[in-house]
Amino acid sequence: MPSRKGEAGDGAGPALLQLRGVSRTYGERQALHPLDLEVPAGTCTALFGHNGSGKSTLLRIAGGRDEPTTGTALFDGKVIDEDDPEVRARVAVVGDTVACYPDLSVRDHLRLITVAHDVADAEGWIDRVLADRRLGGHAHHLPGALSSGQLQAFLLAAALVRPRDLLVLDEPEQRLDPESRRRLGALLIGEKEDGVAVLLATHQADLARAVADRVVALEDGKVVASGDPATVLDQLGGHQ
Ligand SMILES: Nc1ncnc2c1ncn2[C@@H]1O[C@H](COP(=O)(O)OP(=O)(O)OP(=O)(O)O)[C@@H](O)[C@H]1O
DSSP states (O other), X not given: OOOOSSOOOOSXXXXXXXXXEXXXXXXXXXXXXXXXXXXXXXXXXXXXXXXXXXXXXXHHHHTTSSXXXXXXXXXXXXXXXXXXXXXXXXXXXXXSOOOOOTTSOHHHHHHHHHHHTTOTTHHHHHHHHHHHTTOGGGTTSOGGGSOXXXXXXXXXXXXXXXOOSEEEEESTTTTOOHHHHHHHHHHHHHHHHTTOEEEEEOSOHHHHHHHOSEEEEEETTEEEEEEOHHHHHHHHTSOO
Protein backbone atom coordinates (compact mmCIF):
# COMPACT_ATOMS: atom_id res chain seq x y z
CA MET A 1 0.00 0.00 0.00
CA PRO A 2 1.23 3.58 -0.47
CA SER A 3 3.44 4.58 2.49
CA ARG A 4 1.54 6.05 5.36
CA LYS A 5 2.14 9.50 6.79
CA GLY A 6 1.47 8.33 10.34
CA GLU A 7 2.30 5.11 12.14
CA ALA A 8 -0.57 2.99 13.35
CA GLY A 9 1.35 1.60 16.30
CA ASP A 10 1.62 -2.02 17.35
CA GLY A 11 -1.86 -2.33 18.78
CA ALA A 12 -0.56 -2.37 22.34
CA GLY A 13 -1.48 1.28 23.04
CA PRO A 14 -4.89 2.93 22.96
CA ALA A 15 -7.13 1.88 20.08
CA LEU A 16 -6.73 3.96 16.95
CA LEU A 17 -10.46 4.67 16.85
CA GLN A 18 -12.25 5.30 20.13
CA LEU A 19 -15.91 6.27 20.45
CA ARG A 20 -16.93 7.20 23.98
CA GLY A 21 -20.59 7.70 24.81
CA VAL A 22 -21.26 8.68 21.21
CA SER A 23 -24.88 9.38 20.25
CA ARG A 24 -26.56 11.12 17.31
CA THR A 25 -29.97 12.72 17.18
CA TYR A 26 -31.67 14.10 14.07
CA GLY A 27 -34.44 16.40 15.27
CA GLU A 28 -36.70 14.15 17.35
CA ARG A 29 -35.13 10.97 15.98
CA GLN A 30 -32.44 9.29 18.07
CA ALA A 31 -30.47 7.51 15.35
CA LEU A 32 -27.76 6.36 17.78
CA HIS A 33 -28.04 5.89 21.52
CA PRO A 34 -24.85 6.48 23.53
CA LEU A 35 -22.31 3.77 22.77
CA ASP A 36 -18.65 2.97 23.23
CA LEU A 37 -16.56 1.39 20.50
CA GLU A 38 -12.86 0.80 20.02
CA VAL A 39 -11.03 -0.38 16.91
CA PRO A 40 -7.33 -1.10 17.51
CA ALA A 41 -4.80 -0.98 14.67
CA GLY A 42 -4.63 -4.25 12.73
CA THR A 43 -8.15 -5.33 13.67
CA CYS A 44 -11.57 -5.23 12.04
CA THR A 45 -14.92 -4.46 13.62
CA ALA A 46 -18.07 -5.21 11.63
CA LEU A 47 -21.39 -3.44 12.29
CA PHE A 48 -24.46 -5.55 11.71
CA GLY A 49 -28.07 -4.46 11.74
CA HIS A 50 -31.25 -3.98 9.75
CA ASN A 51 -31.88 -0.97 7.54
CA GLY A 52 -32.11 2.14 9.68
CA SER A 53 -30.38 0.61 12.72
CA GLY A 54 -27.73 3.37 12.78
CA LYS A 55 -24.73 1.81 11.00
CA SER A 56 -24.14 4.60 8.50
CA THR A 57 -24.66 7.23 11.17
CA LEU A 58 -21.95 5.61 13.27
CA LEU A 59 -19.62 5.29 10.25
CA ARG A 60 -20.07 8.96 9.34
CA ILE A 61 -18.98 9.94 12.85
CA ALA A 62 -16.02 7.53 12.78
CA GLY A 63 -14.92 8.92 9.41
CA GLY A 64 -15.18 12.52 10.57
CA ARG A 65 -18.06 13.32 8.23
CA ASP A 66 -20.49 14.04 11.04
CA GLU A 67 -20.22 15.02 14.69
CA PRO A 68 -21.82 13.17 17.59
CA THR A 69 -24.65 14.90 19.44
CA THR A 70 -23.10 13.67 22.70
CA GLY A 71 -19.86 11.91 23.51
CA THR A 72 -16.44 11.95 21.94
CA ALA A 73 -15.00 10.36 18.82
CA LEU A 74 -11.20 10.08 18.89
CA PHE A 75 -8.77 9.10 16.15
CA ASP A 76 -5.32 8.31 17.51
CA GLY A 77 -6.22 10.15 20.73
CA LYS A 78 -7.48 13.33 19.07
CA VAL A 79 -11.07 14.46 18.52
CA ILE A 80 -11.97 13.55 14.95
CA ASP A 81 -12.35 16.55 12.70
CA GLU A 82 -12.76 16.06 8.97
CA ASP A 83 -10.80 19.25 8.32
CA ASP A 84 -7.82 18.06 10.38
CA PRO A 85 -5.00 17.36 7.88
CA GLU A 86 -4.00 14.30 9.89
CA VAL A 87 -7.49 12.85 9.65
CA ARG A 88 -7.54 13.59 5.92
CA ALA A 89 -4.16 11.92 5.51
CA ARG A 90 -4.81 8.81 7.59
CA VAL A 91 -8.54 8.04 7.43
CA ALA A 92 -9.98 6.58 4.22
CA VAL A 93 -13.75 6.28 3.84
CA VAL A 94 -15.63 4.14 1.33
CA GLY A 95 -19.22 5.39 1.22
CA ASP A 96 -21.92 4.83 -1.34
CA THR A 97 -21.10 7.89 -3.40
CA VAL A 98 -17.99 9.67 -4.56
CA ALA A 99 -17.65 13.22 -5.78
CA CYS A 100 -17.19 12.42 -9.47
CA TYR A 101 -16.25 14.76 -12.24
CA PRO A 102 -18.34 13.53 -15.15
CA ASP A 103 -15.62 14.35 -17.71
CA LEU A 104 -12.72 12.69 -15.87
CA SER A 105 -11.88 9.05 -16.44
CA VAL A 106 -11.56 6.44 -13.71
CA ARG A 107 -7.77 6.69 -13.94
CA ASP A 108 -7.83 10.50 -13.77
CA HIS A 109 -9.94 10.39 -10.60
CA LEU A 110 -7.47 8.02 -8.99
CA ARG A 111 -4.57 10.23 -10.15
CA LEU A 112 -6.14 13.24 -8.44
CA ILE A 113 -6.33 11.27 -5.19
CA THR A 114 -2.69 10.15 -5.41
CA VAL A 115 -1.59 13.75 -6.05
CA ALA A 116 -3.59 14.99 -3.05
CA HIS A 117 -1.92 12.34 -0.89
CA ASP A 118 1.55 12.72 -2.35
CA VAL A 119 1.81 9.04 -3.31
CA ALA A 120 5.14 7.89 -4.76
CA ASP A 121 5.01 5.72 -7.92
CA ALA A 122 1.37 6.65 -8.31
CA GLU A 123 0.88 5.10 -11.75
CA GLY A 124 2.19 1.77 -10.48
CA TRP A 125 -0.21 1.83 -7.53
CA ILE A 126 -3.13 2.82 -9.72
CA ASP A 127 -2.42 -0.03 -12.14
CA ARG A 128 -2.20 -2.52 -9.29
CA VAL A 129 -5.35 -1.34 -7.55
CA LEU A 130 -7.30 -1.29 -10.84
CA ALA A 131 -6.16 -4.84 -11.63
CA ASP A 132 -6.96 -6.10 -8.11
CA ARG A 133 -10.44 -4.62 -8.33
CA ARG A 134 -10.93 -6.01 -11.84
CA LEU A 135 -11.17 -2.52 -13.31
CA GLY A 136 -8.11 -2.70 -15.55
CA GLY A 137 -10.23 -2.60 -18.69
CA HIS A 138 -12.19 0.40 -17.45
CA ALA A 139 -9.39 2.82 -16.58
CA HIS A 140 -10.28 5.12 -19.44
CA HIS A 141 -14.02 5.00 -18.91
CA LEU A 142 -15.99 7.84 -17.39
CA PRO A 143 -17.69 7.02 -14.07
CA GLY A 144 -21.09 7.36 -15.74
CA ALA A 145 -20.20 4.47 -18.05
CA LEU A 146 -19.55 2.01 -15.19
CA SER A 147 -22.01 -0.64 -14.12
CA SER A 148 -23.22 -0.45 -10.50
CA GLY A 149 -20.79 -3.20 -9.44
CA GLN A 150 -17.92 -1.51 -11.27
CA LEU A 151 -18.83 1.77 -9.59
CA GLN A 152 -18.66 0.04 -6.22
CA ALA A 153 -15.22 -1.33 -7.13
CA PHE A 154 -14.19 2.19 -8.17
CA LEU A 155 -15.30 3.60 -4.78
CA LEU A 156 -13.10 0.99 -3.13
CA ALA A 157 -10.19 1.72 -5.47
CA ALA A 158 -10.38 5.41 -4.54
CA ALA A 159 -9.61 4.48 -0.91
CA LEU A 160 -6.88 2.01 -1.83
CA VAL A 161 -4.63 4.24 -3.96
CA ARG A 162 -3.95 6.46 -0.94
CA PRO A 163 -2.29 5.88 2.44
CA ARG A 164 -4.52 4.98 5.38
CA ASP A 165 -4.38 3.90 8.99
CA LEU A 166 -8.15 3.70 9.47
CA LEU A 167 -10.41 2.33 6.75
CA VAL A 168 -14.16 2.94 7.11
CA LEU A 169 -16.47 1.11 4.71
CA ASP A 170 -20.24 1.26 4.37
CA GLU A 171 -21.55 -2.02 2.94
CA PRO A 172 -18.64 -2.45 0.52
CA GLU A 173 -20.01 -5.81 -0.64
CA GLN A 174 -23.08 -4.21 -2.20
CA ARG A 175 -23.49 -4.91 -5.92
CA LEU A 176 -20.23 -6.91 -6.15
CA ASP A 177 -20.26 -10.27 -7.94
CA PRO A 178 -19.07 -13.39 -6.04
CA GLU A 179 -15.46 -13.17 -7.26
CA SER A 180 -15.22 -9.47 -6.35
CA ARG A 181 -16.72 -10.25 -2.91
CA ARG A 182 -14.11 -12.95 -2.40
CA ARG A 183 -11.40 -10.43 -3.29
CA LEU A 184 -12.93 -7.93 -0.90
CA GLY A 185 -12.53 -10.39 1.97
CA ALA A 186 -8.92 -11.06 1.03
CA LEU A 187 -8.30 -7.33 0.72
CA LEU A 188 -9.63 -6.58 4.21
CA ILE A 189 -7.53 -9.35 5.74
CA GLY A 190 -4.51 -7.81 3.99
CA GLU A 191 -5.41 -4.40 5.41
CA LYS A 192 -5.34 -5.81 8.92
CA GLU A 193 -1.98 -7.46 8.26
CA ASP A 194 -0.70 -4.03 7.20
CA GLY A 195 -1.79 -2.63 10.59
CA VAL A 196 -4.85 -0.78 9.34
CA ALA A 197 -7.84 -0.47 11.67
CA VAL A 198 -10.95 -1.46 9.71
CA LEU A 199 -14.54 -0.51 10.57
CA LEU A 200 -17.24 -1.69 8.21
CA ALA A 201 -20.99 -2.02 8.02
CA THR A 202 -22.15 -5.13 6.25
CA HIS A 203 -25.24 -7.24 5.69
CA GLN A 204 -23.11 -10.24 4.74
CA ALA A 205 -22.50 -12.64 7.62
CA ASP A 206 -19.88 -14.56 5.64
CA LEU A 207 -17.80 -11.43 5.16
CA ALA A 208 -18.00 -10.57 8.85
CA ARG A 209 -17.02 -14.12 9.82
CA ALA A 210 -14.08 -14.06 7.42
CA VAL A 211 -12.56 -10.71 8.33
CA ALA A 212 -13.95 -9.32 11.59
CA ASP A 213 -12.37 -9.68 15.01
CA ARG A 214 -15.47 -8.22 16.58
CA VAL A 215 -19.08 -7.84 15.49
CA VAL A 216 -21.31 -5.13 16.91
CA ALA A 217 -25.03 -5.63 16.31
CA LEU A 218 -27.22 -2.53 16.24
CA GLU A 219 -30.99 -2.31 16.54
CA ASP A 220 -32.82 1.01 16.53
CA GLY A 221 -29.56 2.80 17.28
CA LYS A 222 -28.66 0.60 20.27
CA VAL A 223 -25.96 -2.02 20.64
CA VAL A 224 -27.81 -5.30 21.21
CA ALA A 225 -24.82 -7.65 20.96
CA SER A 226 -21.07 -7.27 20.73
CA GLY A 227 -18.25 -9.78 20.70
CA ASP A 228 -16.51 -12.38 18.61
CA PRO A 229 -18.17 -12.91 15.21
CA ALA A 230 -19.19 -16.54 15.70
CA THR A 231 -20.96 -15.84 18.98
CA VAL A 232 -22.74 -12.68 17.87
CA LEU A 233 -23.73 -13.97 14.43
CA ASP A 234 -25.03 -17.23 15.89
CA GLN A 235 -26.99 -15.18 18.41
CA LEU A 236 -28.49 -13.15 15.55
CA GLY A 237 -29.24 -16.22 13.52
CA GLY A 238 -26.41 -15.39 11.13
CA HIS A 239 -28.74 -14.20 8.40
CA GLN A 240 -29.47 -10.52 8.89
N1 LIG B 1 -29.58 13.13 7.81
C1 LIG B 1 -30.57 12.53 8.46
N2 LIG B 1 -31.64 13.21 8.87
C2 LIG B 1 -32.65 12.63 9.55
N3 LIG B 1 -32.66 11.31 9.89
C3 LIG B 1 -31.62 10.58 9.51
C4 LIG B 1 -30.52 11.14 8.79
N4 LIG B 1 -29.62 10.15 8.56
C5 LIG B 1 -30.14 9.04 9.11
N5 LIG B 1 -31.33 9.29 9.68
C6 LIG B 1 -32.18 8.32 10.39
O1 LIG B 1 -31.35 7.68 11.34
C7 LIG B 1 -31.67 6.29 11.42
C8 LIG B 1 -30.40 5.47 11.17
O2 LIG B 1 -30.04 5.63 9.79
P1 LIG B 1 -28.71 4.98 9.21
O3 LIG B 1 -28.58 5.50 7.81
O4 LIG B 1 -27.60 5.23 10.14
O5 LIG B 1 -29.09 3.44 9.20
P2 LIG B 1 -28.32 2.19 8.57
O6 LIG B 1 -28.23 1.15 9.63
O7 LIG B 1 -27.06 2.63 7.94
O8 LIG B 1 -29.34 1.71 7.45
P3 LIG B 1 -29.06 0.98 6.01
O9 LIG B 1 -28.70 -0.46 6.28
O10 LIG B 1 -30.41 1.12 5.32
O11 LIG B 1 -27.98 1.75 5.30
C9 LIG B 1 -32.78 6.05 10.41
O12 LIG B 1 -34.00 6.06 11.09
C10 LIG B 1 -32.69 7.23 9.48
O13 LIG B 1 -33.94 7.55 8.96
